Amino acid sequence: MAEKRDWHRIATRYELEHDQVLEEQTVKVVEVEGQLICLGKYKGNYYALRNKCMHAGGYLGEGQCDFEGNVICPFHRYRYSLITGKNTSGEGYYARTYPLEMREDGLYIGLKVKSWWKF
DSSP: OOOEEEEEEEEHHHHHHHTTTTTTTTTEEEEEEEEEEEEEEEEEEEEESSSSSSTTOGGGGEEEETTSSSETTTTOOEEEETTOBSSSSOOOOBBBBEEEEETEEEEEEEOOOSSOOOO
């Protein structure tokens, strides 16, 4: 069964077309529904990861993006692929990735719908 998602616009089409969201090969933190997300741009595409490094809790969106499309944690230099979330420096961690959709009016991120009860 596919996960249900709520979609939230994180950038307008105008902002994207005028490079007001992110410069190429950079990352930043965006807040969506109280969640901090690391938003990155690499080779003209946008990617979204959980903002927290799985090693020591560093904020990935405050790090850097290297030439291979990895976000580098500012604490201990752990690297995560913007595309897959896989830790590429060899420690075996993964950062959660979020789906993004380009729509007519902008860029949207899909967050899991939270159940108000559990079975």
